[in-house]
Amino acid sequence: MPxxxxxxxxxxxxxxxxxxxxxxxxSPVRDFGAWRRTARxxxxxxxxxxxxxxxxxxxxxxxxSDGDGYTRELVTVSLTRYARVRGALLTPHGAGPFPAVLxxxxxxxxxxxxxxxxxxxxxxxxxxxxxxxxxxxxxxGRFLGDELAxxxxxxxxxxxxxxxxxxxxTYTRQQALxxxxxxxxxxxxxxxxxxxxxxxxxLAGLARVDTRRVTAAxxxxxxxxxxxxxxxxxxxxxxxxVCWMTGLKDMLVPGNNTxxxxxxxxxxxxxLARHLDHPDVASIAAPxxxxxxxxxxxxxxxxxxxxxxxxxxxxxxxxxxAGDRLRTxxxxxxxxxxxxxxxxxxxxxxxxxxxxxx
Numbered sequence: 001m002p003x004x005x006x007x008x009x010x011x012x013x014x015x016x017x018x019x020x021x022x023x024x025x026x027s028p029v030r031d032f033g034a035w036r037r038t039a040r041x042x043x044x045x046x047x048x049x050x051x052x053x054x055x056x057x058x059x060x061x062x063x064x065s066d067g068d069g070y071t072r073e074l075v076t077v078s079l080t081r082y083a084r085v086r087g088a089l090l091t092p093h094g095a096g097p098f099p100a101v102l103x104x105x106x107x108x109x110x111x112x113x114x115x116x117x118x119x120x121x122x123x124x125x126x127x128x129x130x131x132x133x134x135x136x137x138x139x140x141g142r143f144l145g146d147e148l149a150x151x152x153x154x155x156x157x158x159x160x161x162x163x164x165x166x167x168x169x170t171y172t173r174q175q176a177l178x179x180x181x182x183x184x185x186x187x188x189x190x191x192x193x194x195x196x197x198x199x200x201x202x203l204a205g206l207a208r209v210d211t212r213r214v215t216a217a218x219x220x221x222x223x224x225x226x227x228x229x230x231x232x233x234x235x236x237x238x239x240x241x242v243c244w245m246t247g248l249k250d251m252l253v254p255g256n257n258t259x260x261x262x263x264x265x266x267x268x269x270x271x272l273a274r275h276l277d278h279p280d281v282a283s284i285a286a287p288x289x290x291x292x293x294x295x296x297x298x299x300x301x302x303x304x305x306x307x308x309x310x311x312x313x314x315x316x317x318x319x320x321x322a323g324d325r326l327r328t329x330x331x332x333x334x335x336x337x338x339x340x341x342x343x344x345x346x347x348x349x350x351x352x353x354x355x356x357x358x
Contacts, residue, residue, distance in 0.1 A: 047190030070149035087158030090149035100154035104218035104225040114163030119145035178265035204235040230285035238289040250305030287322030289353035295334030
């Protein structure tokens, strides 16, 4: 490796020590149910944010308006005791109860829009141009939330801390926010994880929703959030993760976003890597249906790293006799994007995986 491209100090030795001893198949816990409980408890321990189960959601809704085959409203809820969070809630026309999707937005180093990256902002024309530009760049001009609602799903998408209505960050302020939370004995990634799990519970608890058919989906950091929420919440029946799955060691290379000290903090649980790798955490969701899609031209993760992580996931699902419930694909001509042809495949898979019981 050329001089100056690697980090100084002892990190190669520390990296070599990462053996992920709590991973399924390596862990001394051989009963899968017991392993899931043990692994989830270890993840929760490293979130550094307490569970928020006793915090009332106390939802406040705005007036509804009509979209194309669905109604739209904003709802403000307490996902934790620390803040009220506003989200977009779309409901198909009809009697219900409906299947539902917790839609989780990406990072993208763009903070003025959050939920608006995925749901067309009918409530704020000033954000519409930015939202359209984002949809054009990553999703072939489609707002994923609106499309899912047209297809018959209730959709809930809220702003993560630092996006949209929640005091939008700048790129450099992320480190200050993360550092402040670390100083307070907490964690930015842990807060995000707790909020997402609580959002799943809020969505599953709505009378308009079929509690057996609640899912999560996201692109980029939203993809990370989707499989992480599936690992932490039993409210989800399935999840779709696009352009975020690889092994930690494959990310610890010069130039990777994980080492930049900005966006990395949204996905960094201090100390967890001494126990579990990313695919190990995602495997806590087994044997529920999961779809992982990646692009071979994605600059944020090597195709080799993605395929290796997918192989580890498949081994876990096969060990549960549920290999058919896991689907992993790397699209050879796709970069860090979620084009319409990939969306259509993902949505069809989601509808099949959560089909109403006979």
